[in-house]
Amino acid sequence: MFTEKVTPRFGDADGLRHINNTALVEWFEVGRNPIFRMFTPDLDLSYEKWKLILVRTEFDYLGQMYYGIDVEIRSYITHIGNSSFTIGHEAWQDGELKAKGKAVLVHFDFLNQKSVPIPDAIKSQLHEHLILEDKNCK
Numbered sequence: 001m002f003t004e005k006v007t008p009r010f011g012d013a014d015g016l017r018h019i020n021n022t023a024l025v026e027w028f029e030v031g032r033n034p035i036f037r038m039f040t041p042d043l044d045l046s047y048e049k050w051k052l053i054l055v056r057t058e059f060d061y062l063g064q065m066y067y068g069i070d071v072e073i074r075s076y077i078t079h080i081g082n083s084s085f086t087i088g089h090e091a092w093q094d095g096e097l098k099a100k101g102k103a104v105l106v107h108f109d110f111l112n113q114k115s116v117p118i119p120d121a122i123k124s125q126l127h128e129h130l131i132l133e134d135k136n137c138k
Contacts, residue, residue, distance in 0.1 A: 001076040001129060002034045013067035024059055024099055028089040031075035032103065035087060038125045039107070047110040055084070056104040063098040065091065071098070076131045083107045083115040085126055088133065 012023040036043060039051040065071060072092040079086040084106045091099040107118045118126070 001074055001131065002031060004031050004033075004073045004075075006030060006071045006073055008065070008067050008069070008071060010067070017067045019065035019067065019071075021059070021061060024061075024091060024101070025057070027071065027073050027091060028057075028059075028075070028101055028103065031073040031089055032087060032105075035075065035077075035105075035126075035129075038122050050110060051107055052105045053108040053110075054103060055106050057101060059099060059101040061099050063096060065093050065098045069093050077126045077129045078102065078131060078133050080118070080123055080126050080130065083117050085118065088131065 006027045008019055008023065012019050014020055033043070036052060040049050042049075044050065070093070074090040074092065076088050077085060078088040084104060087103045087105065089101045089103065090097055106115045107122075108114070109116050
């Protein structure tokens with residue numbers, strides 16, 4: 001599991017000091033950076049080097065988050081396929097789970113515009129952060 005601390009910015013909050021729901025999109029992306037580095041260590045966004053494409057995201061808002069209190073973003077792998085994988089995300093504030101989500105990414109060849117299998121060495125790294133979801137829990 002990867003963890004990143006996020007300090008909410010003034011612009012992330014509304015007039016009631018609540019964190020706007022759009023901030024989570026950026027925070028969960030920050031949580032994906034260590035996983036991005038498995039595929040492109042220098043995070044070079046050129047077509048020749050970048051190897052991932054985001055195909056799906058989802059979010060569940062479980063509680064209110066507030067400006068002025070740091071948020072811990074936890075990211076981990078929940079599924080590994082042949083050319084795709086799923087990242088689970090959680091946002092914790094004051095020791096409580098406030099939001100969770102998923103992101104599905106595909107190992108992608110931008111020059112040839114097609115998905116490609118995830119190399120075994122990278123699959124091995126992804127497996128180190130695999131946390132299987134309990135299908136009975138919502």
